[in-house]
Amino acid sequence: MNFDLNEIRQQITQVDRSLLKLLSERHRLALDVARSKEITQKSLRDVEREQQLLRELVQFAENHHYQLEAQYITQIFQRIIEDSVLTQQVYLQKKLNQQREQNIHIAFLGKRGSYSHLAARNYATRYQEELVEISCDSFSQVFEQVQAGEADYGILPLENTTSGSINEVYDLLQHTELSLVGELAYPIKHCVLVNSQQNLTEIDTLYSHPQVIQQCSNFIRTLDRIHIEYCESSSHAMQLVASLNKPNIAALGNADGGNLYGLQVLKTDIANQQNNITRFIIVAKQPIVVAPQIHTKTLLLMTTNKQQVGSLVDALLVFKKHNINMTKLESRPIYGQTWDEMFYLEIDANINNPSVQIALEELRQYSNYLKILGCYPSEIVKPVDVT
Template sequence: MATNELEELRKAITDTDNQLLNIIAGRQKLTMQVAQTKVKHHIPVRDQVREEQLLVRLIKQGQAVGLDPHFVTKLFHVIIEDSVLNQQSMLAQWANPGAQLPLNRVAFLGEKGSYSYLATQKYFARRSGELMEIGCQSFAEIIQKVESNEADFAVLPIENTSSGSINEVYDQLQHTRLNIVGELTHPINHALLVHNDIEPGKIQTLYAHPQVFAQCSHFLADLGNVEVKPCDSTSAAMLIVNELQSDTVAAIGSQAGGKLYNLRAIKSNLANQKENHSRFIVVASQPIKVPLQVPAKTTVIMSTVQTPGALVDALLVLKENNINMTKLESRPINGNPWEEMFYLDMQGNIEDGPLQKAIDTLRGMTRYFKVLGCYPVEEVSPTKVAAVNALTKGS
């Protein structure tokens, strides 16, 4: 009797879930119509005031039917983020009609299961056309695939919240003619992956990418006397553990990637910083046009004249034009001892007046200057509405 009652309840939940999916799909269609209107009337994608009003109303309505305000806030943050990214993707496609390909050939580090593989899947899920994955063993090989037209795009990790900038990628950007056309931030959750369930203390050899070892140095110190063996990618590390099928070896990688190699996670959240994210850039042979309605970022590379205060003078140009710099990275110039090449990430569209003016000024005062790319900002900051405070607004 109880079994029949449970089955009826489960059937009702399934029917409700199906209704929810149809409603969410209908909402997505409406947001695409909103995007068309914004294109026609040159309206920005995001309207923070509208989003805040929406969340306040939904929180109050949710409380009236017994829903927790924090749950409603979290749910609609996800829905709003998806709506913004879909609108940005549509606007970008309309602005670059010739860039839409029936097949996207994408080069990335490692094979299936690597973090670059997971980032590639995430980024191109919103792009039209099929995805052809091209795994590579080095950053130089990734760049070469696109430069030789064997790939249309490359996905490259550029920095991590725990281990910092990936210098080898910055050095590759210094010499390539490719353009940055996109970015994404992907959460990194390192797990200890093994073939069979074993105690971490029995592990004698550990395989991972050098960046992963750097990000998990505290865990390695606690693990004790274990031999660490660097690999070209996390997927290469997982493949080795899969092939060895030994109870004394393990890899560090994502739990999702480990499943592709029949590995199980016996410990997770291994990184020194628990909020561990990697930022990836997407590069291609040709630059893209970013509609002015879409939040954009522009990356440049420059070397200043060798005089005192030259870099400060260059950065003052950004301040004078009210340009926000989000990243400044320096790398040595090969063959020029003690001289540096500077990489700058700036908020703004290269076709917008203030940034255009700043770039023109910088070209005239630096020894070398190049725009590496102008591209949409993929990270959608949540609308700042405190769920508790929202309930008292307007009362």
């Protein structure tokens, strides 16, 4: 037995490198699968294959007395499969939409280090593009930058697992000519960020964006006599706190962003809900075509005939009749039309599918107004159930 820590660490490093090499090999095989499915048109996701694979791996580990928990094995391989599905999606989408840009200009809210900036970085990395950052002061400016052709894409938060829908973005979607071309789920991990290691009790003022304050309300309530300063974004808050450099102030933001401004983490994981995820949408001037093999979502904007009893129910029954799953229903007031409402419906459907087109035609009978805001690959890969 060898108990020399340095030597053990060297062995761990070697094992980790071997794991990386194997992961990269598997990643390459996912591309081969994508090429095969490009020809056969087979669906990217095969739930039965995934379940079989996961069960076999757990059994294999058990037979070989690897002493690894079934849940551990399942979680790791679910993450690997997620990468495989997203890799295949990117391959098919890039080919279908003939994306050739070397770099992509993405407009986002806030400065460097904002969650929107970090999500934009993720999106560019996923599509293997160089990101050119276009920082904006408001959500409407994000739309304007894309509309004006200054940015190829705009990235906007649409909903959060803790604070719900972001109404301002929904309202802006009512008036845009842009199309939704993608989505991205980004885990939000809020921290208290300060200039130097001080005590939490010394802090009397917190700077952040209203959404962040709302998402951390339980933690904030535990603080005595705290004053809140609302900022345009969490990155504005981080920059301000860094420049003011006072011991009694802190920003609520993310650790990576704080690092960019030289701030230190005083406390992590302060959000009300542990599983705090924001779903971002990506908008562009032109709609995209989504490969039929990909799990696709479509966002619709609709008003129903209020004079007709049960018109919304009738509209929704169209989806049931055509076996289309609805993933979200949101309503927002229509500006200038008291008590009238605009409905946002998100469905698991590709508008190029003829049966979906028939369903949408039928839907028109129950709506005064119907607009397709966009059809895009779902980038949220739900893990299969293996229980």
